[in-house]
Amino acid sequence: MLRFILTKLGVLIPTFLGVTLIAFSFIRMLPGDPIELLAGERGVSAERHAKLMADLGFDRPIWEQYFSFLWGILHGDLGVSFTSRQPVLEEFLTRFPATVELAGCAIIFAALIGLPAGIIAAVKRGSAFDHTLMGISLAGYSMPIFWWGLLLIILFSSPDMLGLTPVSGRLSALFWIDQDTGFMLIDAFVSDEKGAFKSAVSHLILPTIVLGTIPMAIIARQTRSAMLEVLGEDYVRTARAKGLKPLRVIGIHALRNALITVITVIGLQVGVLLAGAILTETIFSWPGIGKWMIDSISRRDYFAVQGGIVLIASIVMIVNLLVDFMYGLINPRILHRR
Amino acid sequence: MSLLDIKNLSVEFQTAHGLFRAVDGVDLEIDQGEMVAIVGESGSGKSVSMLALMGLLPWTANITADCMLFDGIDLLSISKKERRQIIGKDISMIFQEPMTSLNPCFTVGYQIMEVIKEHLGGTKKELEKRAIELLGLVGIPAPETRLRAFPHQMSGGMNQRVMIAMMIACNPRLLIADEPTTALDVTIQAQILELLGELQKEKGMALVLITHDMGVVAETAEVVNVQYAGQQVERQDVVGLFDKPQHPYTYALLNALPERATSKRLPSIPGVVPGLLDRPTGCLFNPRCQFATDKCRKEAPDHSSKVLCHYPLVDGKPTNNHPGVSASDVSVSGGTA
Amino acid sequence: MSQVQNTAGQIEAEKQISPLKQQFKEFWFYFSENKGAVAGLFFFLFVVFVAIFADIIAPHSPNQQYREFIQLPPFWQDGGQFQFFLGTDPVGRDVLSRIMHGSRYSLFAGCIVIVISLTAGVLLGLSAGFFRGFYEVVVMRVMDVILSIPSLLMALVLVAMLGPSLQNAMIAISITYLPHYVRLARASTVAEAARDYVMASKVAGAGKMRLMLVAILPNCMAPLIVQASLSFSTAILDTAALGFLGQGAQAPTAEWGTMLADAREFILSAWWIVTFPGLAILLTVLAINLMGDGLRDALDPKMKRS
Numbered sequence: 015m016l017r018f019i020l021t022k023l024g025v026l027i028p029t030f031l032g033v034t035l036i037a038f039s040f041i042r043m044l045p046g047d048p049i050e051l052l053a054g055e056r057g058v059s060a061e062r063h064a065k066l067m068a069d070l071g072f073d074r075p076i077w078e079q080y081f082s083f084l085w086g087i088l089h090g091d092l093g094v095s096f097t098s099r100q101p102v103l104e105e106f107l108t109r110f111p112a113t114v115e116l117a118g119c120a121i122i123f124a125a126l127i128g129l130p131a132g133i134i135a136a137v138k139r140g141s142a143f144d145h146t147l148m149g150i151s152l153a154g155y156s157m158p159i160f161w162w163g164l165l166l167i168i169l170f171s172s173p174d175m176l177g178l179t180p181v182s183g184r185l186s187a188l189f190w191i192d193q194d195t196g197f198m199l200i201d202a203f204v205s206d207e208k209g210a211f212k213s214a215v216s217h218l219i220l221p222t223i224v225l226g227t228i229p230m231a232i233i234a235r236q237t238r239s240a241m242l243e244v245l246g247e248d249y250v251r252t253a254r255a256k257g258l259k260p261l262r263v264i265g266i267h268a269l270r271n272a273l274i275t276v277i278t279v280i281g282l283q284v285g286v287l288l289a290g291a292i293l294t295e296t297i298f299s300w301p302g303i304g305k306w307m308i309d310s311i312s313r314r315d316y317f318a319v320q321g322g323i324v325l326i327a328s329i330v331m332i333v334n335l336l337v338d339f340m341y342g343l344i345n346p347r348i349l350h351r352r
Numbered sequence: 353m354s355l356l357d358i359k360n361l362s363v364e365f366q367t368a369h370g371l372f373r374a375v376d377g378v379d380l381e382i383d384q385g386e387m388v389a390i391v392g393e394s395g396s397g398k399s400v401s402m403l404a405l406m407g408l409l410p411w412t413a414n415i416t417a418d419c420m421l422f423d424g425i426d427l428l429s430i431s432k433k434e435r436r437q438i439i440g441k442d443i444s445m446i447f448q449e450p451m452t453s454l455n456p457c458f459t460v461g462y463q464i465m466e467v468i469k470e471h472l473g474g475t476k477k478e479l480e481k482r483a484i485e486l487l488g489l490v491g492i493p494a495p496e497t498r499l500r501a502f503p504h505q506m507s508g509g510m511n512q513r514v515m516i517a518m519m520i521a522c523n524p525r526l527l528i529a530d531e532p533t534t535a536l537d538v539t540i541q542a543q544i545l546e547l548l549g550e551l552q553k554e555k556g557m558a559l560v561l562i563t564h565d566m567g568v569v570a571e572t573a574e575v576v577n578v579q580y581a582g583q584q585v586e587r588q589d590v591v592g593l594f595d596k597p598q599h600p601y602t603y604a605l606l607n608a609l610p611e612r613a614t615s616k617r618l619p620s621i622p623g624v625v626p627g628l629l630d631r632p633t634g635c636l637f638n639p640r641c642q643f644a645t646d647k648c649r650k651e652a653p654d655h656s657s658k659v660l661c662h663y664p665l666v667d668g669k670p671t672n673n674h675p676g677v678s679a680s681d682v683s684v685s686g687g688t689a
Numbered sequence: 690m691s692q693v694q695n696t697a698g699q700i701e702a703e704k705q706i707s708p709l710k711q712q713f714k715e716f717w718f719y720f721s722e723n724k725g726a727v728a729g730l731f732f733f734l735f736v737v738f739v740a741i742f743a744d745i746i747a748p749h750s751p752n753q754q755y756r757e758f759i760q761l762p763p764f765w766q767d768g769g770q771f772q773f774f775l776g777t778d779p780v781g782r783d784v785l786s787r788i789m790h791g792s793r794y795s796l797f798a799g800c801i802v803i804v805i806s807l808t809a810g811v812l813l814g815l816s817a818g819f820f821r822g823f824y825e826v827v828v829m830r831v832m833d834v835i836l837s838i839p840s841l842l843m844a845l846v847l848v849a850m851l852g853p854s855l856q857n858a859m860i861a862i863s864i865t866y867l868p869h870y871v872r873l874a875r876a877s878t879v880a881e882a883a884r885d886y887v888m889a890s891k892v893a894g895a896g897k898m899r900l901m902l903v904a905i906l907p908n909c910m911a912p913l914i915v916q917a918s919l920s921f922s923t924a925i926l927d928t929a930a931l932g933f934l935g936q937g938a939q940a941p942t943a944e945w946g947t948m949l950a951d952a953r954e955f956i957l958s959a960w961w962i963v964t965f966p967g968l969a970i971l972l973t974v975l976a977i978n979l980m981g982d983g984l985r986d987a988l989d990p991k992m993k994r995s
Contacts (some may be wrong), residue, residue, distance in 0.1 A: 025833065037847075043850055065941030149725070152982070156974035158926055160933045161967025168960050248452040254408055255447075256467040256518070257440030270457045289841035292932060307842060311849050322706055322916060323846060327837045334837075346502045347456055 022338060026331055031084075033331075037323040038083050041316045042076070053299035092321035097313050102321030106303060111196025112184060113302030116294070117287045119222040124230035126279060132237025132276075136245060137264055147234065154231030159290055163224040163297035170220060179220050186213040225294040229283045236279040240272040247271070274345045281337030285330050355558050356382040356405075356526060359418040360655070363397070363404050363582075366412045369629065374413075375401045376582040377655050382526065382558045387549075389561045389573035389590070391605070395625040397582035398562045399448075402528045406445055407435050423525070441471040444519035445528040449535050450511035454503035460487075461499030464518045471522045486517040491547060509540035513547070520551060527552070528560045533568070545572055568610050570594060578602045581625050581636040585660040598664040600641045637660065643670045719987035726983020732976035740792040748772065749783040751790040751943040756781050760959050778952065784962060787943040788969050794944040795925045795973060798859050802924035803917050805863035810870020811906070811913065817871065818878025819901050829875070832868035840865040841930060848936045855928070855944065856872040858937035862927045866920050873916055877909035911988045918981035922974045929970050945970050 049058060049066050058066065067073045071082060088094065092102040131151070135144040170179045180186065184198045191205035199218070202210040244250065245268055253267040291304035299305070303322065310318035374594040375397040382388050404415045405427065420427045427435060447453045455463060464486060465479040474482070480499070487495030488511040495558060503511055512532060519527060529548060533541035549572055552559040561573060569576055569590065576593045578586040578601065581590045585601040597603040604621045607611060623640040626632060635653055638644040643663060653660050663670035739746065749755075761777040762769045769776060775784040787859055817825040835843060840862075847861035849959025881887060882905060890904045931937030940947055943967045952962040 025830075028830050029833045029837055032830060033837060036834060036838070040846060040850065045852075152725075152977055152978055153971070156773060156926075156971060156978050158929055158946075158949075158967055158970040158974070160930060160946075161963070161970060163958050164949065164953065164963050165967065167930070168956055170961065172957050172960075176958075186386055236465065248447060249455040251408055252447065252453045252515075253455065255406055255440060255445050256470065257436045257438070258466070258470055262470075267455050269459075271455070274457075285836075285839045289839035292839075292841050292845070293933070296934065307847070309843065311845055319846065319849070323838060323842070326839065326842060327834075330837050345457075347504050 018342065022335060026335065028330065033327040034084055034087060035080070037320045038080050038328075040320055042079075044316070065132055087324060090327060092324065093316055095310075095318045097310075097315045097318075102318050103325075105306065105318060106322065106325050108196070109301055109303045109306045111302060112198070112296070112300060113288075113291050115197045115199060115223055116218070116225060116300060116302060117284075117291060119218055120227060120287060120290075121280065121283060121298065122225035123222050123226040123234055124283075128230040128233030128343040129237055133241055133269065133272075134265070135234070136238045136241030139242060144238075148238070151231040151234040154227045155235070157227050157231075159224050159227060160293045160297060162227060163220070166224060167222050167297075178216075180213075180217050184214065184217050184300065185210065186217075189213060191283065204224070221294050221298045221300055224286040224297070225287065225290050228290060229280075229286060232283065232286070233276065233280060237272065237276050240275045241268060244268045244272045274341065277344060278337055279343050281333065281340065284333040288326060288330065354381045355384045355386075355423055356380065356459050356563040357419060357421040358401075358405065359420075361401055361404065361415070363400050363409065363422065364414045364416075366414070374582050375404065378579065378582075378584045379587075380560075380577065380584075380621075382560065384525070385552075385556045385558055386575065387552055387559045387561070387573050388575045388577060389569040390577045391563060391566065391569055392579035393564055393621075393625050395627070396579045398564075398579050400582075401579075402445065402530060402560065402562060406439055406443065406528070407432075408445075437471070440467055440519075441522040442524055443526045444522070444524040445530060446512070446515045446532050447624075448531040450508050450515050451503070451535070454511055454513055456503055459500050459502055460506070460514050464514070464521055467518055468521050478525075482521070483517075486521055487514070488523070488623060489520075489551075490514070490517040491543075492517070506639055508536050509544065512536060512540075512544055516544075516547065516551070520555065520557075523555060524557055526558045526560070528562070529612050530562045531564070532561075534565075536561075541568075548572070566605055567611075577607070581631075583636060583660055585637070587658070596660040596667070598666070599661050600643050600665060600670075601637050603665055603668060604642070606639075635660075643674065645675055701854055704946040716987050720983045723986055726986075729976040729979025729983070732972065733980060736792050736973050736976070737796065739789050740796050743789045745781075745791060747786040747789040748774065749786040752782065752941055753789045754781045755783075760962075762959070765960050775965050776959070778948075778962050779955060779959070784965055787948060788811065788945070788966055790943045790946060791945045791966065791969065792973070794855060794938060795928065795940065795970070796942055798855065798862075798928040799921045799924045799977075801859045802863045802866065802928075803921055805860070806866040806920065807872055807917055808865070809866050811874045813867070813908075814871040814874025814876075815878050815906060818875040819882065819897075819905070820951045823874070827939070828871065834872050835865065836868045840929065844927060844931060845934070845936055848931060853936045853939065855932075855938035855942065858931045859924075862924055862931070865927075866924070869916055869920065870913065873912050874909060877912060878905055881905045881908050907991070915981065915985045915988060918977065918984050922977040922981065925970065925974055 026034075049063050049070075049072070071079050072233050074082075083093075090103060092106075094100065095102055095105050098105060128151075132149050138144055167181055168175065170176050185191070185202065189202070189205075189207045189210040191201050191207055191210055193201050194204075195201055198214045199211070202214040241317045247268075249271075250263060250268050251350045253263045257265075288304065291302060292308055293304070294300065295302045295305035296308055303326065306320065307326075310316075310322065358378065358380040360376045361375055361380070362373065365372045365374055368439065378397070378401050379399070380388070380390075390402075392398050400409070400413075403409050404413070405420065407427075409415065415428075417428060422438065425438070427438075434614070435593070454460070458466075461483050462479070464483040465476075468474065468479055468482055483499060484495045487498055491515050492498055492510060498506070498510075503514070516532075520617070527548075532548065533544050536544060545568060551557075561568070563569060573590050575589050576587070577584055578593075578599060580601050584595070586597070586602050587596070588596075593602065594606065597606055601621075604619075607619045608621060610618060621640055626636060626639075632639050632649070634650045635641070635644070635648045638648040641648065643665075647662055647663070653662050663672045663674040665671070725943075755773075755777060758770070758773060758777050759781045760779055761773050763776045764771045764774055766776075773783050773785070775788070776785055778787070813828055816919070817828040838846075838930065843865045844861040847864060848857050851860065853858035878901075885902065887904055890900060928937055929944070929946030929949070932944045933950045935950055938944035938947045940951055948966040949963065952959075952966070956963050
């Protein structure tokens with residue numbers, strides 16, 4: 015196990031350094047003078063320009079700038095946002111729970127539908143259900159989710175159609191609750207405001223569906239193919255030869271083995287989810303890190319973008335590492351090596 | 353009444369290239385406590401006929417039979433649920449590949465206890481006690497600790513013993529062993545066969561041994577069924593079969609045994625078992641038969657006769673007015689054909 | 690006897706057809722078995738046709754603003770006119786014509802992205818798998834870095850560096866797709882390089898370039914083609930997504946994603962402006978994915994059914 019961790023870290027550390035290098039070179043590779051880019055159209059006086067260059071360290075040699083950037087990251091200092099004057103890490107952390115809440119709901123939604131659908135499709139291979147499901151999941155996989163979000167708003171939020179769900183945000187403006195955890199569902203649940211929880215849930219429904227669509231399609235397809243492979247294995251035949259009930263053969267013997275690959279697939283959706291979060295959060299004005307990144311890019315707040323890249327890439331790498339560990343934990347062939 | 357009675361069993365598969373008949377008119381009768389071997393080359397439909405009996409074939413298989421009686425119960429007409437109560441309890445089966453036939457995600461103990469719980473029930477303690485007892489019975493050292501081992505932590509021979517323990521757990525009356533030793537080392541092979549023989553005598557269960565190894569047949573079986581290309585070509589008791597083979601295929605199989613070889617080069621049967629696309633007309637064995645005549649190439653022999661041949665052999669010579677050639681005139685093709 | 694004649698006849702028949710034709714016949718046999726793939730192929734050909742002849746078949750110019758026909762609904766709704774089949778947008782442009790012209794940008798973007806990422810990815814992966822050593826480690830680590838940043842974010846950052854335009858969006862998306870090609874090409878190169886036939890041509894005196902491009906490359910193509918068909922559809926999606934976020938093609942270009950971005954504020958008043966461009970994206974991408982599935986079944990022998 016220790017060797018496993020060490021080899022993983024041996025790959026992760028250079029990758030992390032590579033990410034910091036990309037984030038670092040991002041501002042420096044922008045065409046033109048960094049200060050003028052940051053200042054935008056307003057422009058700055060020559061005096062202020064020189065002061066800003068010195069403050070932000072642009073006048074130092076490039077390698078020195080990089081090492082102080084890296085040094086900062088190792089001490090939890092990711093610079094200061096140019097527009098809000100807040101530390102980037104703080105900005106990130108206040109928005110992060112919103113994205114976690116949304117992404118978590120989306121992946122749970124995707125797994126709750128995708129897993130059983132994939133299992134049934136594999137068991138009833140070649141049936142009408144199988145064909146329909148595979149068609150739907152391919153359509154889900156092909157979905158431009160930014161359009162899907164708009165379409166769902168037309169269908170569910172438009173007063174002419176169903177008028178059921180709110181269009182944007184995390185909570186109705188009628189409520190004011192303390193954000194202790196940053197997770198609206200929890201905060202609204204523990205608050206005294208009546209109806210706040212219901213409002214939080216109704217705000218979550220559409221974004222969850224939109225963000226969960228592609229992972230759901232991927233999970234359904236992967237579950238189906240993993241189950242098909244496992245159902246052809248000798249040990250499934252053995253289980254049936256034991257006279258076990260079909261539910262037990264499929265639900266215990268086959269599924270336990272198929273889950274090894276499926277859980278890995280689910281784990282690897284983090285990157286897809288974070289990319290999807292940028293679009294979903296934009297459509298629904300969801301105050302998470304995806305919207306924050308897009309806003310920072312369009313506001314030319316390049317320090318926020320720089321810090322955001324490092325943080326988001328770190329999250330992806332950490333989750334992938336956890337998925338690797340989990341793969342070892344749920345696969346007895348790796349866990350109990352002789 | 354015999355324990356198992358199968359008459360005219362056929363299995364067909366729907367494939368992309370049309371219907372493929374994997375088993376064609378096989379009869380099998382087994383008495384309580386009897387030991388029957390089914391022999392034939394790879395692809396002669398030995399395993400498929402037994403899987404059909406177990407109900408383990410995929411849904412693409414079309415199974416027909418005049419009768420398929422186990423202990424007086426018609427296996428073809430009972431419901432799936434009723435069949436599940438027989439499978440794994442009264443009839444059980446062990447497979448060729450012990451390494452892949454056990455579920456890699458569960459401990460050996462879990463997999464043994466599961467089948468007992470399913471059919472006989474019992475508390476966790478009772479199940480555990482019984483599982484340890486079974487592992488000891490099949491000759492696994494330190495069964496208490498092995499209970500918590502995963503299949504990949506043990507050797508192929510050990511896994512096959514676990515497999516046997518699992519399948520005799522509910523005291524079956526019929527055990528089918530599908531080439532149980534093919535994937536194992538030679539020294540382990542003998543041990544496993546010995547174990548199966550002992551268990552069969554001890555428990556008084558019937559045993560069907562599927563194999564392509566005539567040596568195994570000679571050592572263990574009482575009655576032998578020879579199958580070729582999905583058809584049963586000959587059935588005899590083991591002594592008669594080895595002394596007086598009646599079908600040319602049996603004759604050729606026996607001639608291919610090293611200990612029977614008379615010439616310097618080991619005789620073999622040229623060609624392979626016909627597949628889906630190269631089925632000959634007439635007798636299925638005719639392209640490879642040293643005694644084949646025009647009649648053999650045109651007419652299929654009658655299923656109802658004891659030996660599936662137009663010219664059953666007596667002392668290695670074809671009878672029934674075989675035109676011309678006798679065995680001695682035909683040079684047995686040898687070597688690497 | 691008949692059997693022997695049969696095989697002889699088959700051999701003769703095989704001789705008459707050239708191996709390439711034979712290969713294609715086999716490919717088509719497996720491909721056409723998948724009805725969805727064939728349907729996808731036909732729809733895709735239809736989109737290609739529309740893209741090529743958009744100037745001729747589109748009823749209006751994509752940028753012509755008919756000020757007297759603003760936000761007209763599709764013809765079957767009250768107030769719709771037949772000459773504006775799918776209605777008009779808030780400045781009076783014909784939605785159908787804009788969608789037809791939009792197919793050009795999407796297909797073009799998909800093609801360019803594939804060409805760039807496939808060529809660069811294959812060259813990097815092939816050389817990494819061939820030369821091994823430190824060079825390979827560097828290439829693969831760089832790919833890991835790209836993979837650890839979510840693709841859309843990576844593309845956004847690259848576009849921010851290069852400036853928002855369709856051309857830069859295509860370059861940015863190509864870079865985010867590189868790792869998949871590099872990994873595939875490297876893996877199959879490493880596998881193929883160990884084979885006997887490579888050794889044989891090495892012994893025969895083939896140069897490094899010849900060995901790499903003539904001996905190894907053609908044998909790694911099947912998975913790369915499947916990957917290319919997959920990334921063709923995602924490239925269309927990502928180009929549209931960047932357009933939607935205002936970082937790809939710029940208004941008033943009739944690019945599907947950009948059209949959706951323009952239409953956002955009207956979603957509750959004029960559903961057709963939002964619905965149809967998105968539907969065009971969905972159907973095109975779906976058709977390509979259906980084709981890709983068929984392609985994988987036909988090219989990947991492991992997936993072939995018995």
